[in-house]
Amino acid sequence: MATVNSLLGVFFDALLYPFRTLHPMVGLTFVSAIAAVLMLLGYKATSNQPAVEAVKRKIAAGLFEIRLFNDDVVAILRAQRSILRHNLTYIGLNLVPMLFMLVPFVLVVAQLQFHYGYRGLEVGQPTTLRVTVAGATTGEAPEITLEVPAGVRVDSPRVWIPSLQEAAWRIVAETPGAHELRVTVDGQIFTKRLVASGRIERRAPERLAAGFLNQLLYPAEPPLPSGAAVTAIRVDYPSRDVGLFGFETHWLIVFFILSVTIAFALKGRFGVTI
């Protein structure tokens, strides 16, 4: 999984590199178009196209039937029942391609989240670094230190929250760019990437312990080693919204609308029935 994430990370970094200084909509549109084409090809390959086409025709027939027999209430209700039945069949037919593409698309969306989901820290903007320590809660603070590189300033003393087994610092980036923070717990050293930049690039708010779900959903940085003294290192990045038709909204919605719209627009060209 780590290898997959690593490869995907490199791939998406390269794919989105040309768009790093542009408005997020540009890169999102590009990615959505590629995703739309892949969706269509994947959907075509994994769905039962004749069945999808047949059921869609039946649904359309039902709609026409409502219009045709609009003097006959019984006929209208019967047509409605038929439409609902065929709609369920349609949804059922879509489950198969969905299952086929669930994992690849979750991986893709996860990658995109770390590019488009967060704004970078601005120079001088404080944020919180939190380190969760493994082991039973004793209330005693472990031996834990933070080293920051040049360009990053620690703005507060360490705060230990016994109930969460968590140590926290307020830190401030003083120069733009990617910085590596070093946390030492009981002699073990862990790193965490901190990005202070307005560009579109990969930002990981969390670095978690190894595990399938953690790696699936938080692929931006390698997992923490198993059995380590630390289970999570977190940096709070502010979220990023993307403008669409004058509304600021989550990038995923933009991606959803664009990719599905483009897919619908191209379905004829690719000979796909959706």
Added chain:
Amino acid sequence: MKHRLPPPWQPAMPGRATHATSATGCWAVMTAALVAGLLLPGSAEAYVGPGAGFAFISSFLVLFTTMLAVVASLLIWPFRMLWRALTRRTRAVPKIRRLILVGFDGQDPQLTDRFLSQGKLPNFERLAKMGCYKRLKTTFPSISPVAWSSFSTGSHPARHNIYDFLDRDRRTYLPVLSSTKIGSVDRFLRLGPFQIPLEKPQIRLLRKSKPFWSILGEHNIWSTVLRVPITFPPDRFYGAQLSAMCVPDLLGTQGTFLLFTTRPAQTGFKEGGLRVPVTMQGDRVEGVLEGPENMLRVGSPPLQLPLVVDLDRKSQRATVTLGRETVELALGELSDWVPLTFNAVPGIKVRGIARIMMTEMNGHFSLYMTPIALDPEKPAMPISHPNYYSVYLSKLQGKFSTLGLAEDTWALNEKVIQDEDFWRLSMDIDDERQEMFWSALERLRKGCLVCVFDGTDRIQHMYWRYIDPGHPADDGAQSEHRDAIERLYIKNDKLVGELLDRLQEDDLLMVLSDHGFASFRRGVNLNRWLLDNGYLSLKEGADGAVEWLRGVDWSRTKAYCLGLSGMFFNIKGREEQGIVEPSEVDALKAQIGAKLRGLRDQEHDEVAIVEAFDTSKLYQGPYLENAPEFVIGYNRGYRTSWDCATGVVDAPLFEDNTKAWSGDHCVDPRLVPGVIFCNRPIDAESPALIDIAPTALQQFGITPPKYMDGVPLFADEPGSSR
């Protein structure tokens, strides 16, 4: 309080998550539920791609549209009912709940009797026992467009104005379609290489009078009318209708098949087909399919689609590409309907459908294509009422043939296809029709359903040679289709059986045919007879073998034949170059009528013409002046010859018919009555086709209008029934 960072799908900062969640709430129901169930218990909103995305978008739209349509329909329903109640003509009290009229075009009483006596039609027999089985008088002439027009209007041709498939242009003497006028567009706005039509081509039904379903509609009684001949363009009434006979193909003809071939052309096809040369290099064949005229380009060049065929001779298969459609075919295999999309200009397409079959690929290559029918899903002309009815049917059951004369009889006549291919084509069309019929019946809770099945007519036309020993068209070769007619009667019997099983109380069922059938052994060229008897003259040096009477000297011609049954006089003041004074017409009728009555075929020592019927004595009505002077009553075994029908003069008076089209009904109508089966006894002793319309009205409690020539078949009202 336990703090936990949201997963990456949610914004990191608390407070923003709510914003995103609300905006995505609706689709999250679909997608997140699935992901959450599978991966992320607790919280998840994820776009997982096409399956869920497409399913959600499409399903949501469907549900939304359905609800909207249902709610709108239910809200409007009371007002519609009120409006209908206020605008209906009378308070008709129906005697029946549903009237089901099934037409088997050309079902012959003699064959029916034979198969009944042999026990091959148990369901027809069952129906006869429930009610009745009788002969049904046909019309003069006994031709489908005439007969079905009389069926629908309850009147003689002098009232509905249909006398044949063809009429003549009185100015040019050239043939015109008798039932429909399709106008041209003359006004355009030119924009460089493009032109924009400034008017719509007029498409007008020339059948006069009012069909009974229109009258039923005026009384709020719904009718579904499927493929009744002479309904193009469709009637507008309270009901649904799919047009039939005279619906053209995409080329604007009544059905032109295409043969793409590498064989050098000897002669063109005589009827209904075009030979299209293609080139073959190795295993690749290339050609061009020319479609209809492109009215949006200056000069109206034909629309084109490239045809590419890649042959795999080893497996005897080929990949046929027509535009963007690709079809895999084995040699001799008939394809399903192939959509053909012609691009007129960017954004405007003309769509048709056709079936194809590779008939040879070793040595020479030939590919047969049925006439390109209008795509029922996107018809280029109005073929149904309401206009979306054909779209609805297409969605319901898939593509189907829309061509008026859907069965490609010409291709079999020209031996481009074989008996088996024609049978397959015809039965597929029959199956399409049956599917339409059953779905319409299932949805008809009250009202009228009319459906005509043409298969009986076409199969008898093309396979009669196999049941008439010694027929000139029967070469004696082995054929699996010698019993084709019998098989179709049995198939129809099965349909009747299923129909009887589905009948409800208060249903009235009539199964009928418009005419019977007879053998067509010998053709008679009456233009030749008129020439020989001095009633028709050719121009000096003219070639009498040219079609459509183009060699005729009209200044010396008194009478001429055109179409399948009519003889016209060249009357002064009516025809452009008429020479027969109106005052001479009766005398000329008497003279020619006497000569034609009992006209003998000396070579076979048989009577060829029983009688020439004076149309002014057959019927009365406002359109009598459009009638031919005579309807020719040929004897069984005879019919107008192929040459005479196409206006060729210089051909033998009598000749053998050696074409596959070997049975016909264009004879003395008294010799080829139709049949009627009914699930109730009818009182009329000699029912006629024109009685059906008034009967339909009477059964729904409506007094038939006085202009109807027919009378109801049931004597439950004083004065009704023959």
